[in-house]
Amino acid sequence: MKYYSTNQHAPHASLQEAVVKGLASDKGLFMPERIKPLPKEFYDTIENLSFQEIAYTVADAFFGEDVPADVLKEIVYDTLSFDTPLVKVTDSIYSLELFHGPTLAFKDVGGRFMARLLGYFIRKQGQKNVNVLVATSGDTGSAVANGFLGVEGIHVYVLYPKGKVSEIQEKQFTTLGRNITSLEIDGTFDDCQALVKAAFMDEELNEHLLLTSANSINVARFLPQAFYYFYAYAQLKKMSKADQMVICVPSGNFGNITAGLFGKRMGLPVTRFIAANNRNDIFYQYLQTGQYNPRPSVVTIANAMDVGDPSNFARVLDLYGNSHEAITAEISGVTYTDDQIRETVKKVYQETGYLLDPHGACGYRALEEGLKLGETGVFLETAHPAKFLETVENIIEDKVEIPDKLQEFMKGEKQSLSLSKDFEAFKRYLLSV
Numbered sequence: 001m002k003y004y005s006t007n008q009h010a011p012h013a014s015l016q017e018a019v020v021k022g023l024a025s026d027k028g029l030f031m032p033e034r035i036k037p038l039p040k041e042f043y044d045t046i047e048n049l050s051f052q053e054i055a056y057t058v059a060d061a062f063f064g065e066d067v068p069a070d071v072l073k074e075i076v077y078d079t080l081s082f083d084t085p086l087v088k089v090t091d092s093i094y095s096l097e098l099f100h101g102p103t104l105a106f107k108d109v110g111g112r113f114m115a116r117l118l119g120y121f122i123r124k125q126g127q128k129n130v131n132v133l134v135a136t137s138g139d140t141g142s143a144v145a146n147g148f149l150g151v152e153g154i155h156v157y158v159l160y161p162k163g164k165v166s167e168i169q170e171k172q173f174t175t176l177g178r179n180i181t182s183l184e185i186d187g188t189f190d191d192c193q194a195l196v197k198a199a200f201m202d203e204e205l206n207e208h209l210l211l212t213s214a215n216s217i218n219v220a221r222f223l224p225q226a227f228y229y230f231y232a233y234a235q236l237k238k239m240s241k242a243d244q245m246v247i248c249v250p251s252g253n254f255g256n257i258t259a260g261l262f263g264k265r266m267g268l269p270v271t272r273f274i275a276a277n278n279r280n281d282i283f284y285q286y287l288q289t290g291q292y293n294p295r296p297s298v299v300t301i302a303n304a305m306d307v308g309d310p311s312n313f314a315r316v317l318d319l320y321g322n323s324h325e326a327i328t329a330e331i332s333g334v335t336y337t338d339d340q341i342r343e344t345v346k347k348v349y350q351e352t353g354y355l356l357d358p359h360g361a362c363g364y365r366a367l368e369e370g371l372k373l374g375e376t377g378v379f380l381e382t383a384h385p386a387k388f389l390e391t392v393e394n395i396i397e398d399k400v401e402i403p404d405k406l407q408e409f410m411k412g413e414k415q416s417l418s419l420s421k422d423f424e425a426f427k428r429y430l431l432s433v
Helices: 016-023 038-045 051-065 069-079 107-125 139-148 167-174 189-200 203-208 218-240 255-265 282-289 312-321 324-330 338-352 358-370 385-396 405-412 423-432
Strands: 004-007 030-032 086-090 095-096 130-136 154-161 180-186 210-213 246-250 270-277 331-335 376-381 417-420
Touching: 004 324, 016 107, 016 210, 016 218, 030 218, 030 312, 051 069, 051 139, 051 218, 069 107, 086 338, 095 218, 095 358, 107 130, 107 139, 107 154, 107 218, 130 139, 130 189, 139 154, 139 167, 139 180, 154 189, 154 312, 167 180, 167 385, 167 405, 180 189, 189 210, 189 423, 203 423, 210 312, 218 255, 218 376, 218 423, 246 255, 255 270, 255 312, 270 282, 270 358, 270 417, 282 312, 282 324, 282 331, 324 331, 331 358, 338 385, 358 385, 417 423
Parallel strands: 095 376, 130 154, 130 210, 154 180, 180 417, 246 270, 246 376, 270 331
Antiparallel strands: 004 030, 086 095
8 A cells, every 4th residue: 555645745655665764755744545444244243353353454454455464463463462441430431441551551552563563674674773763742752662672673762851751751761771762852742753853854864864753653653553442342342332432532642543533434433533632722722713723832740642733633634635624523622721630530539439640531521521412432541540650649649559560660770861952963963873
């Protein structure tokens, strides 16, 4: 299958080129030229399939023309070595727990899949020394770093905003060493993302280094995130509750919800989507006004959603033919303050015993406020609450049990290099290594 650029001024690329390059030459994001609907029989019997079987069927629709079946199956099964269970919170609201992977965040799915697919292409090309650049507002860095750790021929540079990720998140990618380098940028997530994008567009850098991205701008990172939407439907169908499924996605860079929208195009029976924002409500404002006005991000307690110019908005626009009317017909939006997030975490914990993280709290609250009669709501619980330990413990005034996986990360020693947000300084650093 070929991939085109959302900016429409770059030549079409193969899957291999799209994955290795990350970003199109005209600065657009790659999109598959076709989204294949899955057959009715698949949906009729989906509740009888395992997570891996479901995911392989979805992956085959995207990647099957370009990756041999045995290789793709191995990549999918190896990626999904953990479950993403659907957990009941109330009679009509369910949590899709995406924090059971190695770094306890939803990005483990995309990060692990991309690492394995890129590794396959690099071996196929006989390449060495591929440099993966990734900007993170929290969980992307740890998921990508751990997904690529020890992968031969690949070096990962994680750019993160100084003082704006939690200590546990920081420890998950700054303590690894080996082929992972952490760069602490004196700026915001948007500054980190701008550095990564500028690096891809710099001719001198690209003459000297083979660069690719592992942010959700990369098709190999965001498309696999469609897997768990299908699995959520299968789990609801098993409970006979899948007739009117509403999915709420805590949204930052919009890769996650875009993957869900792709699933709907493939026939997944989703009644509607809700995009939940924190105070960085650029998409919410677009839904209300039809105007997209990016602005510098502001710091909130749901830090992975602190994005002022979501990259994947370009894909959402492309998917709906730039029609505001079409987008608002399938996606609604909500926005919450830190106080509202705190209030939700505390209330749900006290009333149900279920502990939300600050991002999942936005998703839960949107469903609690917005579900219609007969609908069943699924929100994405994108990271384990212990990753935001101090915040969550202060809210519930209780101790949060730290999973063993996180405790291991906390024992490591932080290794990072401090850089300014100046591109020339970043470029000099890359050329020097």
